[in-house]
Amino acid sequence: MTKGLRKGLTSYGDAGFSLFLRKAFIKAMGYSDDALSRPIVGIIDTYSDYNPCHGNVPALVEAVKRGVMLAGAMPMAFPTISIHESFSHPTSMFVRNLMAMDTEEMIRAQPMDAVVVIGGCDKTLPAQIMGAVSVDLPTVVVPVGPMVVGHHKGEVLGACTDCRRLWGMHRAGELDEAEIEAVNGRLAPSVGTCMVMGTASTMACLTEVMGLSLPTSATIPAPHAERIRVAEASGTVAARMAVAGGPRPSEILTPAAFRNAAVVLQAIGGSTNGVIHLTAIANRTPHGFDMAELDRIGREAPVLVDLKPSGAHYMEHFHHAGGMPKLIAQLGDLIDLDAKTVTGETLRDVAAKAEDVSGQDVIRPRGNPIKPEGSIAVLAGNLAPRGAIIKRAAATPRLLQHTGRALVFESVEDMAARIDDPELDVEADDVLVLRNTGPKGAPGMPEAGYLPIPKKLGRRGVKDMVRISDARMSGTAFGSIVLHITPESADGGPLALVRDGDLIRLDVAGRRIDLLVDDEELDRRRGELAKAPARKIPARGYARLFEDNVLQADEGCDFDFLRASGPNRQA
Ligand code: FES
Ligand code: MG
Numbered sequence: 033m034t035k036g037l038r039k040g041l042t043s044y045g046d047a048g049f050s051l052f053l054r055k056a057f058i059k060a061m062g063y064s065d066d067a068l069s070r071p072i073v074g075i076i077d078t079y080s081d082y083n084p085c086h087g088n089v090p091a092l093v094e095a096v097k098r099g100v101m102l103a104g105a106m107p108m109a110f111p112t113i114s115i116h117e118s119f120s121h122p123t124s125m126f127v128r129n130l131m132a133m134d135t136e137e138m139i140r141a142q143p144m145d146a147v148v149v150i151g152g153c154d155k156t157l158p159a160q161i162m163g164a165v166s167v168d169l170p171t172v173v174v175p176v177g178p179m180v181v182g183h184h185k186g187e188v189l190g191a192c193t194d195c196r197r198l199w200g201m202h203r204a205g206e207l208d209e210a211e212i213e214a215v216n217g218r219l220a221p222s223v224g225t226c227m228v229m230g231t232a233s234t235m236a237c238l239t240e241v242m243g244l245s246l247p248t249s250a251t252i253p254a255p256h257a258e259r260i261r262v263a264e265a266s267g268t269v270a271a272r273m274a275v276a277g278g279p280r281p282s283e284i285l286t287p288a289a290f291r292n293a294a295v296v297l298q299a300i301g302g303s304t305n306g307v308i309h310l311t312a313i314a315n316r317t318p319h320g321f322d323m324a325e326l327d328r329i330g331r332e333a334p335v336l337v338d339l340k341p342s343g344a345h346y347m348e349h350f351h352h353a354g355g356m357p358k359l360i361a362q363l364g365d366l367i368d369l370d371a372k373t374v375t376g377e378t379l380r381d382v383a384a385k386a387e388d389v390s391g392q393d394v395i396r397p398r399g400n401p402i403k404p405e406g407s408i409a410v411l412a413g414n415l416a417p418r419g420a421i422i423k424r425a426a427a428t429p430r431l432l433q434h435t436g437r438a439l440v441f442e443s444v445e446d447m448a449a450r451i452d453d454p455e456l457d458v459e460a461d462d463v464l465v466l467r468n469t470g471p472k473g474a475p476g477m478p479e480a481g482y483l484p485i486p487k488k489l490g491r492r493g494v495k496d497m498v499r500i501s502d503a504r505m506s507g508t509a510f511g512s513i514v515l516h517i518t519p520e521s522a523d524g525g526p527l528a529l530v531r532d533g534d535l536i537r538l539d540v541a542g543r544r545i546d547l548l549v550d551d552e553e554l555d556r557r558r559g560e561l562a563k564a565p566a567r568k569i570p571a572r573g574y575a576r577l578f579e580d581n582v583l584q585a586d587e588g589c590d591f592d593f594l595r596a597s598g599p600n601r602q603a
Contacts, residue, residue: 073270074146075107075150076110076111076149078114086116086156144274145274149172155231161281173245174245174266178224180227191228192506205491227347238296238310243372308585311586353393407424424540433539438531462497467502577591
């Protein structure tokens with residue numbers, strides 16, 4: 033097999049000339065023949081001035097390079113798209129697949145024998161892993177790591193669970209202008225990803241349990257020296273993989289690895305976005321992802337990690353309590369410990385080396401869980417023929433069985449315009465419905481599922497209501513919120529048929545979400561809807577590619593043509 037600079041030669045006449053040309057150009061950077069004769073480890077650099085979460089990437093790239101060179105290989109860093117949650121219009125989800133394609137194609141296009149991907153902000157690790165899985169070159173993932181916590185008037189702050197909570201208090205008149213400004217400078221006190229169990233932390237934890245990153249990679253705070261050392265060690269591991277030709281993602285991402293990821297997603301009280309990303313990653317392999325199994329696992333796997341938004345602590349505390357190795361050890365037989373990792377070790381080896389931190393209460397033992405059941409439940413029903421999910425761990429227990437009157441918002445704009453109207457006909461027992469916020473409808477499936485409590489109810493002390501939509505929700509949010517209703521309303525889903533005043537029943541114990549309107553009436557409404565003017569379709573560019581190819585939430589919102597060739601698919 034060709035390695036190093038000889039790999040994937042561009043054809044300029046004979047092979048000798050193509051290599052001659054390639055060497056002539058790369059020598060312009062001052063590399064020696066010795067350097068250019070080594071196996072190459074590509075390093076994906078996702079530094080961007082628009083991505084503060086990735087502010088430590090330059091230091092991590094340097095450390096990975098050092099690790100690669102210590103093992104005798106040649107590191108070559110290159111950029112790809114970088115995505116930050118707050119700086120990606122219309123949504124970061126809209127460009128996730130673009131980043132996955134960029135990652136995949138640039139790994140394919142350039143000569144390398146292994147690759148280290150460095151990412152972290154919500155959509156970046158999923159995009160990078162989706163791309164890397166499709167290439168199937170030996171891959172090590174280095175997450176950028178979580179921020180350290182912030183402090184305000186003796187209170188610990190976390191981005192961005194407390195962003196929402198404190199903004200809610202400001203809206204309710206409990207925090208004045210000056211104080212909310214002060215808080216604004218303290219919510220994200222360092223580089224790194226949101227330090228609660230949001231999507232970034234969730235995906236870093238899933239990456240680690242799937243064996244794609246080194247032990248403790250998920251939890252070491254971004255500014256810590258240990259983070260630099262794990263990056264160096266990751267470079268060394270990648271160099272070894274470059275020489276050995278493996279393990280490849282296809283050898284690591286077995287059905288057991290995905291089951292382990294589902295167990296951890298439940299046990300950490302992970303982000304609902306994790307379900308979409310895990311599905312997208314699994315659908316890049318021949319194995320796929322089973323939503324029914326995720327629900328089944330949720331009935332067995334307890335929530336053991338006590339982190340915001342459903343618990344009390346932050347990622348740095350999770351780390352100091354022993355991180356993922358300790359959690360894997362605590363989960364014991366719920367995890368398939370024979371699953372392999374990039375280092376060649378199994379999860380059994382990882383768990384055996386878990387630090388025993390006595391007195392910690394962040395990672396609970398099985399006998400004393402935060403919640404006896406997992407965090408995410410999968411729902412079905414006449415409102416969600418292909419499913420919906422709810423993060424039970426973040427909901428108000430009394431609302432998990434609830435029937436209420438629908439109050440419908442047609443879009444995010446409609447909701448923003450009316451939600452705080454003092455004349456709005458709304459009561460605390462109503463069910464807030466938001467539609468046209470799915471993958472195609474918005475487009476890009478915004479994190480709009482966390483509908484704010486109408487101001488007039490907030491002022492009366494109402495903190496939670498049942499809210500349902502075809503949108504996603506930030507992993508840092510909380511509430512009794514049904515998400516990812518599939519199919520989405522803009523793509524023929526029955527959510528489009530709901531009218532103000534209809535009764536909606538949420539039955540989490542029975543795993544159902546239903547619209548209590550008879551079929552005849554629903555058929556009549558469907559007929560009326562068919563006569564309504566059609567949605568505007570983007571005419572060109574990536575938006576058109578997205579519109580034509582994006583799959584629904586139950587298929588991970590990937591593009592149809594990017595899935596793996598599986599039993600029912602053509603290669
Ligand atoms: Fe980047 Fe939260 S905004 S991880
Ligand atoms: Mg997020």
